[in-house]
Amino acid sequence: MPELPEVETIVRLLRPKVVGRTVTGVHVEWMRTLGGVSKRRFRAGVVGAEVLAIRRRAKYLLFDLHRGGRARVLVGHLRMSGRFHVVPQHADPEPWSRVRLDLSDGYALVFVDVRKFGRLVLAKDEGQVLPPLGPEPLGADFTEEWFRQALGQRRRMLKPLLLDQSFLAGLGNIYVDEALFQSRLHPRRRSDRVPAARVAVLHAAIRATLADAIEREGSSFDGFYRTPEGQPGRYQHQFLVYGRAGDPCRRCGRKITKLVVGQRGTHVCTRCQPVPR
DNA sequence: AGCTACTCCTGGTAGC
């Protein structure tokens, strides 16, 4: 599923195809994708606007728009199955297309989303749309010291806490499982019971995992995530635990176990990540 | 505060 590395990859690859173009028309095929904004308001805010920049915050894509001295932002979230494609306007329609923006260079930016959970919301500024978000794990705010204190102030299981976007923004199911395995921490371990030395390992593992995954353009394994080029990512070949239930642990050889933690499918090596208490 | 359950969706697949 698209997490921080996938969204970052998409943003980087969209920029040269979209920034500097003007939106010449819109087609909305699934209203709920607009997140409560009416088709009329969406069209009025977007058509004629130039895309000045594309940014990422957590798992959100932010398209900065500008028209007639007025700034707007399109806030996109891919959720489970969203994708952005850039295709010639007269190409065959994309299957599962939900919203299409025609661009001034003859191409179209298409928001494709099989499961319809994704959103593309128009707002005056992103503060109106974005929920409270924790620090960026690859940013300067995410220091080891902040992390140690923040974990100590909570008494939650590590996995649900790391998935909580208001605590730390950008991790999802895959990269949490990978980072916890690398740190030899069980996902059910209580956040305030992780020794400082192990917090340092987890902090480094989170950053290294995300950076490595960005370098490999994210993870693809079920046909959902593709880059705007239509290419799969390559980080799935690096998975140590995710999706490897029944396969041998690459560290110790024991079979990887799948369990449910906080309603999420979770992959662990029970020897490398001993169950707490 | 933190947990669980439910909702939104559909394609893929396990099971019969």
Add this chain to the structure above:
DNA sequence: TGCTACCAGGAGTAGC
């Protein structure tokens, strides 16, 4: 073979 039932999951929300 063909059908049905269930599952995956990010995040918002409600209830305990």
